[in-house]
Amino acid sequence: MDFPRAFSNALETLLSLAAVAALAGTAQADVLDDVKTNGVVKCGVTLSAPGFSAENNEGKREGFDIDLCKAIAAAALGDETKMQLTPMDLKTAFAGLPTGVVDVLTHRFTWTESRDIGGLKFPKIMFFDGQGFVVARKSKVGKLADLNNATICTLQGSTSELIVASYFGAHKMKYKIVTFASAEQAWDAFVGKRCDTVINDRSGLAARLAKLPNKDDYRVLAETVSNEPIGPIVAQGQPRWEALVRFTLNALVAAEELGITQANVDEQRNSQNPDVQRLLGATGDFGAKLGVGNDYAYKAVKAVGNYGEIWDRNVGPKTPLRLERGRNALVANGGLMMSIPVR
Amino acid sequence: MTAPPKPRLSRAVLIERLPGYAGQAVLLALVAWLVWRGVANFQASARALHLSVGFDFLRTRAGFDIAQSLIAFTPASTYLDAIAAAALNTLLVIALAGVLSTLIGLCVAFGRLAPAGLVQGVSAAYVEVFRNIPLLLQILFWYASALALLPAVADSIQLGPALLNNRGLFLPSAQFDPVIALSRPRVEGFDVSGGVAILPELMALTLGLSIYNGAFLAEIFRAGILSVPRGQIEAAATVGLSGMRAALLIVLPQALRVALPAAGGQYQTLAKASSLAAAIGYPDIMQIVGGTVASQTSQALEAMALVVLLYAAINLAIALIVGFANRRLLAHEGR
Numbered sequence: 153m154d155f156p157r158a159f160s161n162a163l164e165t166l167l168s169l170a171a172v173a174a175l176a177g178t179a180q181a182d183v184l185d186d187v188k189t190n191g192v193v194k195c196g197v198t199l200s201a202p203g204f205s206a207e208n209n210e211g212k213r214e215g216f217d218i219d220l221c222k223a224i225a226a227a228a229l230g231d232e233t234k235m236q237l238t239p240m241d242l243k244t245a246f247a248g249l250p251t252g253v254v255d256v257l258t259h260r261f262t263w264t265e266s267r268d269i270g271g272l273k274f275p276k277i278m279f280f281d282g283q284g285f286v287v288a289r290k291s292k293v294g295k296l297a298d299l300n301n302a303t304i305c306t307l308q309g310s311t312s313e314l315i316v317a318s319y320f321g322a323h324k325m326k327y328k329i330v331t332f333a334s335a336e337q338a339w340d341a342f343v344g345k346r347c348d349t350v351i352n353d354r355s356g357l358a359a360r361l362a363k364l365p366n367k368d369d370y371r372v373l374a375e376t377v378s379n380e381p382i383g384p385i386v387a388q389g390q391p392r393w394e395a396l397v398r399f400t401l402n403a404l405v406a407a408e409e410l411g412i413t414q415a416n417v418d419e420q421r422n423s424q425n426p427d428v429q430r431l432l433g434a435t436g437d438f439g440a441k442l443g444v445g446n447d448y449a450y451k452a453v454k455a456v457g458n459y460g461e462i463w464d465r466n467v468g469p470k471t472p473l474r475l476e477r478g479r480n481a482l483v484a485n486g487g488l489m490m491s492i493p494v495r
Numbered sequence: 496m497t498a499p500p501k502p503r504l505s506r507a508v509l510i511e512r513l514p515g516y517a518g519q520a521v522l523l524a525l526v527a528w529l530v531w532r533g534v535a536n537f538q539a540s541a542r543a544l545h546l547s548v549g550f551d552f553l554r555t556r557a558g559f560d561i562a563q564s565l566i567a568f569t570p571a572s573t574y575l576d577a578i579a580a581a582a583l584n585t586l587l588v589i590a591l592a593g594v595l596s597t598l599i600g601l602c603v604a605f606g607r608l609a610p611a612g613l614v615q616g617v618s619a620a621y622v623e624v625f626r627n628i629p630l631l632l633q634i635l636f637w638y639a640s641a642l643a644l645l646p647a648v649a650d651s652i653q654l655g656p657a658l659l660n661n662r663g664l665f666l667p668s669a670q671f672d673p674v675i676a677l678s679r680p681r682v683e684g685f686d687v688s689g690g691v692a693i694l695p696e697l698m699a700l701t702l703g704l705s706i707y708n709g710a711f712l713a714e715i716f717r718a719g720i721l722s723v724p725r726g727q728i729e730a731a732a733t734v735g736l737s738g739m740r741a742a743l744l745i746v747l748p749q750a751l752r753v754a755l756p757a758a759g760g761q762y763q764t765l766a767k768a769s770s771l772a773a774a775i776g777y778p779d780i781m782q783i784v785g786g787t788v789a790s791q792t793s794q795a796l797e798a799m800a801l802v803v804l805l806y807a808a809i810n811l812a813i814a815l816i817v818g819f820a821n822r823r824l825l826a827h828e829g830r
Contacts, residue, residue: 243786247795270793301686303662308782309790313559317570328662328686329560330696332776333786341776344642345661346695348685389543 183255183386183393184443187228195221196240196254200336202359203467203475204260205239213237216466217258219456220278220384220401224256227400227448232455241334242309246272250387256397257385260356262311271388275398278383278459280479280488281353282376283315286361289371291348296375300325305338305347307331312351315378335360353380355467355475362472396442399492403449406431406491407458409482414457417450431494438494449494459489552792553578559787561778563694574788581783582805588697588779589766589809592704596765599705600712605742607717618713626710631771634703638775641695648682662686664693696777700769708765712758719754720746752824759817763810770806780805 187193197217198205204215218237226232238254245257250271261267262281263274285304287293293302296319306312308331320327330347332338339360342350350357354376361367384401386394407413410428412420421432429435432450439446456462463480467473481487541548553575561568564580565587606618625633645661646652658665658680665680668691680690723746731741770781780802789798 242790243795246790246793247799250795266791267793272793299685301684301688303686305776308776308786309788313787314570314791317558317560321570326686327560328562330562330694330776331778331782331787333773333782337774337776341642344639345647346642 183252183390184228184396186252187255187393191229192234192236193221193225193228193256194236194238194254195224196238196245196248196257196259197221198260199239199241199334201260201356202363203471203473204355204359205237205258213239214466216279216462217260219462219466220258220404221256223404223452223456224258224384224397224400226451226455227403228396228444230445230451232451242307243333249385252387255386255393259385260353260382261385262353262380262382264311267385272385273388273390273394274381274383274385275394276383276401276492277381278401279355279381281355281380281382282479283312283351283378283380284354284357284376285349285351285373286342286357286370287349287373289369293349293373296373296377297323297325299327299349301327302348303328303330303346305330305332305342305350306352307335307338308333310335310352311378311380316351319377351377353382355473358467358473358475362474392443396444396448399438399442399494400448400452402492402494403431403452404456404459404462405482405489406494407449407453408460409484409491412453412458414453414455414461417453421450427494548794548797550797552794552797557788557791559791561783562776563692563697563778574792577788578780578784578801578805581778581780584777584783585766585769585772585779585805585809588700588704588769588772588777591697591701592708592765592769593762595701595705596708596712599709600716603709603713604716604720607713608720622710622713624710625706626714628707630703630707630768631774633707634699634771634775637702638695638699641699645695648685648687651682651687656680658682658687658690660687661695662692663695664698665690666693694777696772696775699775700772700777703771704765704768708761708768711761711764715754715757715761716750718757719750719752722753723749755817755821755824759814759821762817763813766809766813767806 195218197213200206201215201217205213205217206215207213221235221237222232225235238248240248240254240257240259242261245254245259245261248254249257261272263277268274285296285299287299293299304316304327306316306329313329313331316327316329319325330338330341332341335352335356338350338352341347343364352360354372357372361370361372364370384397386397406427407417410420410425410431412428412431417432420428421434423429423432423434426435430438432453433439433446433448437446439448442448445451457465460477460482463475463477464470467475469476477485477487479488481489483490538548554573556570557572557574557577558570559577560570561577561580563584565583566576566580568576568580603618603621606614607622609615609618642661645659648660648662651658651660656667656677656679665687667677667679667689669675669677678689680687680692727745727749728741731745736744769779772779773781773786776782784798784805785802788801789795792798
């Protein structure tokens with residue numbers, strides 16, 4: 153008789169139904185509540201970008217983007233080690249964020265109108281970048297105009313694809329494009345002479361060049377062809393989580409403005425400066441309103457230092473990347489980086 | 496001739512089967528409900544997340560370029576055009592690799608059955624080596640080799656009217672503008688102009704897919720050939736057919752009948768494996784639709800659904816073609 157089998161099939165169906173319902177449940181739940189329940193912040197990060205997100209010799213992932221994830225974990229859970237890093241390419245990142253695979257992308261993606269409207273929210277710009285081209289010195293290309301008829305390697309689905317199309321189109325220059333699933337593949341193909349040039353964010357180019365033994369054989373062209381505001385990304389429709397991420401990142405910049413460092417943050421808690429008091433939670437209730445401890449900013453700075461310290465440690469002049477602050481200097485120092493007033 | 500009367504189910508049998516029927520009906524209802532709930536759930540979740548859902552984006556301007564396109568494609572074309580171009584690129588590589596792997600498979604299959612020791616050994620080694628190395632590794636190997644071995648544009652290898660360098664193989668092509676003329680590729684600065692280009696990515700992918708699937712097809716064809724009774728081959732020799740003609744006229748048609756269903760499955764494997772193009776930057780469905788379109792529109796779920804749909808359609812088409820060919824073969828057998 154078939155009945156027992158039909159019954160077990162039906163049971164299986166019910167079970168999978170429950171799974172679907174559970175899945176739909178997580179998609180709609182509040183991310184901040186989920187983070188607290190799970191006791192971990194899940195961050196999507198770049199597969200490999202030295203200085204931003206790359207494994208060190210001990211196999212531990214570190215870099216600028218990792219420090220941002222640490223700061224968020226410290227602010228949300230009071231412990232910067234409670235983070236889970238998932239290396240993702242563009243495809244998995246943009247599909248994984250809205251479905252809850254990760255809570256936040258501390259990645260290298262540019263804030264664009266279509267991404268924002270499409271459901272990806274950028275709480276705060278943490279890196280003002282622009283795209284540039286690298287060429288081999290031997291090719292005798294000195295400026296962008298020399299790249300007519302060039303073959304260009306880049307990352308598929310990136311803003312670079314669109315920038316190349318519009319720049320070369322506007323200047324009536326011809327080109328051929330070869331796109332790869334990861335920035336690393338695109339770079340390898342360029343080094344393998346498949347392309348005459350490779351386009352990427354200047355920070356990304358610096359990161360790749362830093363790794364090459366023969367970096368003097370290559371040159372970054374002086375022209376910057378785009379503005380690339382870059383920062384962590386959260387899913388749309390999560391106002392509490394978005395606010396926490398925004399003001400955690402903001403606290404890192406505010407700390408630099410106020411002279412609060414990883415080393416002096418403990419004594420700064422006793423500061424008489426009302427701005428410092430509000431930021432570190434000695435007065436006011438910003439933390440409570442964000443749904444975390446009032447000392448969330450203190451925890452974040454204690455974990456990774458202020459914005460300038462994160463920069464210097466990972467990508468600054470003393471690292472292989474040798475990046476100057478440039479546009480990312482504080483406004484007081486002639487750059488573009490500023491905090492949202494903590495008041 | 497009248498059709499045999501349908502056996503009528505007795506009451507007893509019906510009653511005995513009733514729980515089974517009821518179970519199936521309940522299961523069917525549950526599955527339908529599950530699908531309906533799943534779709535409704537997805538839409539509700541998407542609404543709650545304020546995600547724009549739908550395929551309206553297909554008609555908007557793409558704004559990017561594609562390295563290789565069989566249809567006219569510029570940044571001004573739509574996403575739909577991009578998807579069509581990507582699908583054609585996938586079909587192109589499947590067709591090229593399908594033909595090439597079949598030829599390799601046939602040669603190696605006959606090689607393994609050859610009396611000569613050397614041919615047999617080489618063929619057996621071929622199958623064992625290429626069948627046992629992951630396909631992705633092979634494709635990466637061919638791609639890296641192509642880039643490492645081929646010269647720069649300035650030092651192009653001249654093959655008659657064709658040019659070969661690390662930007663691809665450039666073949667002369669016919670041009671119809673305004674009269675028919677031959678367009679010969681020539682080096683111009685950075686690049687080669689004129690003619691048609693076969694990209695290194697296409698070469699590496701076709702080579703990798705053909706060599707790998709050729710090894711599997713060889714074994715499938717060999718099984719088919721071995722299924723042909725020895726007497727048939729001896730009979731062919733008796734009527735004076737040469738070895739080659741006997742193979743083509745007597746052995747192959749009969750072997751095909753056995754080999755076709757399994758070979759069909761292998762062609763489907765090939766079609767799916769063509770998505771490994773993403774590893775080397777060949778602009779196929781996975782690369783353009785699952786990568787570029789997904790991210791430029793931020794509608795990853797829709798783009799991935801399209802990827803699934805396209806691959807399913809291609810595989811179903813292959814299954815239909817193989818099924819049709821199989822029925823034709825069996826019909827011949829019945830005659």
